[in-house]
Amino acid sequence: MKKYVLSLALVCISLISYGQSNYEKVMSEKIAKLEMCKTTEDYQMLANDFERIGKKETTQWLPSYYAAFAQIQKGRIQMRDGKMEGLSAYSEAAFKYLDQAESSAGKDNAEIHLLKKMAYSLSMMENPQQKYMTDGVKAAEELKIAEQLDSNNPRIALIKAEDMYFTPEQYGGSKTKGIDLFKEALNKFNTYKPKSSIDPSWGRGEAEYFISQAGK
Template sequence: MKRIFLSLLFTGGLAVAAMAQSAQYESVMGKEVGELDSSKTYAPDVLQQKSNVFERIAAAEKNQWLPYYYAGYCEVMQALMTKDKEKIDGLADKAEANMDMAEALSPKNSEISCIRSLIATARLIVDPMTRGMKYGPESAAQLEQGKAYNPENPRVYMLQGQSLLLTPEQWGGDKVKGKATLELALQKFAAFKPESPIAPTWGIQHTRELLTKAK
């Protein structure tokens, strides 16, 4: 009986420790993810700091896909906003490596497909004339895959609408379809329920800004 009691006590102690660790993880991630909504975050140096923090969290929480996801998100956002095209591939490589880690933990994930689409777009930007034939279809295919994984993910429709709106017509753009797709994205955002307080929610404000441009 004593042995059983000690075993239960030990098991209970592990459970409490796991709960405490989980609460700490949720708290730290909540703070970092919450700050991504600030416009002050969207500067290359701040995004680099953020990606470093998420990578440190990922190193400590090896079974969690979201730290890898957000590290890659910060890196691809840097790649998309930098004016130095020589930096883009390096940032895209880092983002892709983090998406590989995230996908190993969470396969068939629509959110990861969205980031992979952005990575392809970033690589295309380096040289649209020579890279367009490869990375344009790759970006679009990732979004179709993301839609198949979760047809209710509003970020899929936002990115599809953005592509249609901003791509020249001779390369497949369509402003009318782009506007309609962005309007659908807003409907999806209104109905979307994140899986957790730290799950991805970004994109609604950007969708509204794109629709303002479309009008």
């Protein structure tokens, strides 16, 4: 009887391990595709994929996190092309996923708070004059929370660098200071260790790009 119980326990452990390794394998494949996305359609397809994974892995926060990240990236592509109308729709879609992620990860997750900052900033850019005192203030609050939770996180330094670089000088921005912050972010990327192979690691390429453009 004891041998039967032991065998059953080992089978259960093996099944759990297999399920976890299969989850990480699928997530790794999808996360790798984030680096190759070029269009809003590419990001939407991945958002859908991460949403499907999240529905199966209901205790995991990362599928919803990456679905939110994909929605934010959709908005950033549109903003890059000078199309500011409708940015709040991407922000709202991101917050739907971030609420799901937070319900699994808890409220003290710096990566989630950083994406909230990015989502609020995205919404603000739809109409900066009208939304600065609402979404702009909320974005600053979320960035502050993220930094308090994980001051060494390179993505926090990266987003601070973006803000400094792209803000007009009359409003306190500076490309020179922005480059210095990108360098700070890169230094943090060189030492920061993600908690797992599928935890957030995005951003290094952007820091390297802006540093390479300095002085050109």
